[in-house]
Amino acid sequence: MNQFLQQLTNNVLVLGLALFAIVLGFFSLIYLNKRRKMLHRERMAALIKGLHYAGVAQDVFGKAKPGVTNHLLSGLRWLLGAIGLGGALGGFTFMQPGGTLFEAGRSALAAAVPAAIGLAHLTFYWLSGRKKATATVRPASRPGFYMPTYRPAPRS
Numbered sequence: 695m696n697q698f699l700q701q702l703t704n705n706v707l708v709l710g711l712a713l714f715a716i717v718l719g720f721f722s723l724i725y726l727n728k729r730r731k732m733l734h735r736e737r738m739a740a741l742i743k744g745l746h747y748a749g750v751a752q753d754v755f756g757k758a759k760p761g762v763t764n765h766l767l768s769g770l771r772w773l774l775g776a777i778g779l780g781g782a783l784g785g786f787t788f789m790q791p792g793g794t795l796f797e798a799g800r801s802a803l804a805a806a807v808p809a810a811i812g813l814a815h816l817t818f819y820w821l822s823g824r825k826k827a828t829a830t831v832r833p834a835s836r837p838g839f840y841m842p843t844y845r846p847a848p849r850s
Contacts, residue, residue: 777809
């Protein structure tokens, strides 16, 4: 009886989760279809009135491009997280009865991947900073602000 109840509970749980996913999928399809129709109606109404409907650019709602300093912060987070993970794993292994320093170092090696990701972020930040610094240097022959002017071609 207990095993039957456990199987029934597992089946009901799986069925409930599957039903939730299906309902969520249908809801998103219906919502996207209504949104598409609404945008079409707005565009048609603007054309009927003789207006140009440009809509809203997708860039307005998009995320801003991350700056180079985000790579510095990400690199430090990854690197410090790797140091913490390596220290925790190595310390835990070393504190176990019969734990050796070699085993602690081997278990702390799991932090090598996040440390490599952090170093890659920091390297990119360093290289981008150098490229930006060399690009903004002005030549010594033209100090100050230089703005090219438009000169029309002479008529013949």
